[in-house]
Amino acid sequence: MAVATVAARFGLPCVVYMGQTDIERQSPNVFRMRLLGAEVRPVISGTATLKDAMNEALRDWVANVEDTFYIIGTVAGPHPYPAMVRDFQSIIGREVREQMMAAEGRLPDTLVACIGGGSNAMGLFYPFLDDTPVSIYGVEAAGRGLDVPNGHCASLNGGRPGVLHGNRTYLLQDDDGQILDGHSISAGLDYPGIGPEHSWLRDTGRVTYVAATDREALDAFQICTRLEGIIPALEPSHALAYVAKLAPSLPPSNLLVMNMCGRGDKDIFAVAGHLGMEI
């Protein structure tokens, strides 16, 4: 969506590779991209999700480097994309810092964000990494359960280091290093890898990586909508699910910031299907 918007603004042709599965479960976004003039190319290889779309986009790019600029919205892929996307997205953490200081006169105690490739999380976390009293949690997709083979996308909770899409990071892979399919109810978290800087933050212990299941995310989606009047995207619904678990264990004075990184209008058709509701 962001790439299609920028391309429309500057009059550039825009090709978006998107897995067929994601085209179906994110149909409002596909419609918006087409309205903006982008060509959305369906990818049907593999599980027809994000990993497969990235394969095709990178293939196109390496074949057309003379006149094509590759854009990815997450902190994964070859250098300098992880660093570049992190630096742009860090506006989130910088604003949180500023606004929290203005509102409360001190830094937050706890940060929580969902992790697909890890950009919204990195954007929130990065400006706080040196503030060690701030506890930081990244929430991966536990899908149908962390113990279900090919049933989740929690690369830090169930993967091991390897190389994919030009970066060395934790990946869901079999004994031969073949990438596993993985699964998440949310298109944005349905990726068997993670940005390499998160792998480092896991290994150093600075950030704690947990996971929420499809079911927990769907419940959190409904609770947030009913109680807050905010329809969240399915991706941050995973972070919301973890907040619901974590918050009761924290003192009332704890200042917790969760990154509500997307709204749920793109997901309402998919959610209706999962809840057995008519639209």
Ligand SMILES: Cc1ncc(COP(=O)(O)O)c(C=O)c1O
């Ligand atoms: C609303 C939303 N949140 C989160 C994500 C996950 O990406 P990242 O981990 O890079 O923030 C996506 C990915 O498409 C998304 O659409």
